[in-house]
Amino acid sequence: MTLSSPAIPRGPTLVERLPRGSALLVPALLFLLLFYVYPLAQLIGASLPGGSGKNYALIFSRPVFLRVIAETFRVSLVVMAVTVLVAFPYAYAMANAGRRALLFLTIALLIPFWVSLLLRSFSWIVLLQNTGLVNQVLLGLGLIEKPLKLIRTETGVILGMVHVLLPYAVLPLYSVMKKIDMRLMEASSICGASWFHGFRRVYLPMALPGVMAAAILTFTLALGFYITPALLGSPRDMMIAQMIAGQFSEQLNFGLGAALAVVLMGLTALAFALFGLGRVLLARRAAA
């Protein structure tokens, strides 16, 4: 190559325009495309056999499916409400505790976080069965005359799910609450506001972003719960994840199971989108 045409000045190629070090991102992205996005996309394909939407038509017309979807929503809403209500004082205590109390509360929160959800559901069965500790204590105190039926009920499912989801609600609440300046509460009390009034008008508005983050996280995670309702609930109050598993492992109706899975994915995405919208509205109100 001696005499070639003069070098044509050219702009950066596509590769050169990529941010520096992009090659480092490629393996993770490719891996997720292959083993995560592709399976989810296949699920959408399987839910539409021959391009027909009959599986979705079935889900949204048969009462049996609509009931399961409604039940999933109802349980998730109850679990979200209970979890956030219990998490709020816990996070408040963490945000305002001394060093040692904070350490204890953190450990109590993180131990369950790192113990398998399956094992915790298993413990709940042992605790809640007719001869379990909860019934023994209630019988011993004379509060009940015969053992309460607690497993295979919705109470059992809600207890088990709140137990799993509490850390997911406490952590975002705590990260917001530890930044709240408690002198504002003192100021409101010096100005003559009652504790309750100060809490409602001063503290709560500042903690609201944490409450919303906790609520959305617990709600969306609750929508997809499988293990806990399968072990602690009755088949009558089935949640959508159980129905998906049933279609794949018992009914062997993959198309319908895939459609139910896509519905669950859609509901989860919708809940997150609503949360994003809520945050924008909240930020706008704060700016106004």
Next chain:
Amino acid sequence: MMTDRLRKTLFWAFVCATALFLLVPTLIIVPMSFSAGSRLVFPPEGVSLRWYGKVLSDPDWRAALGNSLLVGSATAVLASALGTAAAMMLNAASFRGKALVLGFLLSPMVTPVIVFGVGSYLVFARWGLAGTHVGLIAAHTVLAIPFVLVSVLASLRMVNPNLALASAGLGASRLFTFRRVTLPLILPGVISGAVFAFITSWDEVVVAMFVANTGTRTVPIMIWNQVRTSLDPATAAVGAILIAVSALGVVLSYTLKESDR
């Protein structure tokens, strides 16, 4: 004021009750596993190691423990390699759509695991990965990458970027700089990411249910099958082993982080 005091007492009573609610159902597995009786009740009947003996001599449980260790370790290695590389890039560069890329990489955390499980089931059957260790490792790695990413990104934020520049200025190649400067600084984050990746796989049951077969089934699958048929103290013994391994990992990663400060 009296009402003030009452409110404080009630408040702390509620918080302590919540802490007990968190701890009791998590920890009762351990005393139950040492039961001498053959019924699964709390408090346990007597003390013995018979259920540990039973579990550790049962070929099915031993095979499952082997599978769990193999899949968990491979997941930890693979997820930390992929996650650390991605975290290095995300930490160094700023570009449009970065939040989107990060959100995508973290999204397996919030995708309903049953959805991912049945999706993998469909695809793996076609790829010949159904019932294989490779399939299980791949699926668990997807679930574990977010944990590595969060952990390594947190460590990287503590590292002074000028150190890498200084190393480059002294003529070191990028690989050398990574190996001798950056990696030692972020090692606690990488290790705790690997530990969390291992625990993610070690405890995972829903995806494994759809991907593993009787030859590759892991400990959580065995527990799941067991719990649905009968309550057996052997299950508590296995559970206690699972908890002990997880606890070891968590303590290891926290110790590393503390010594790093």
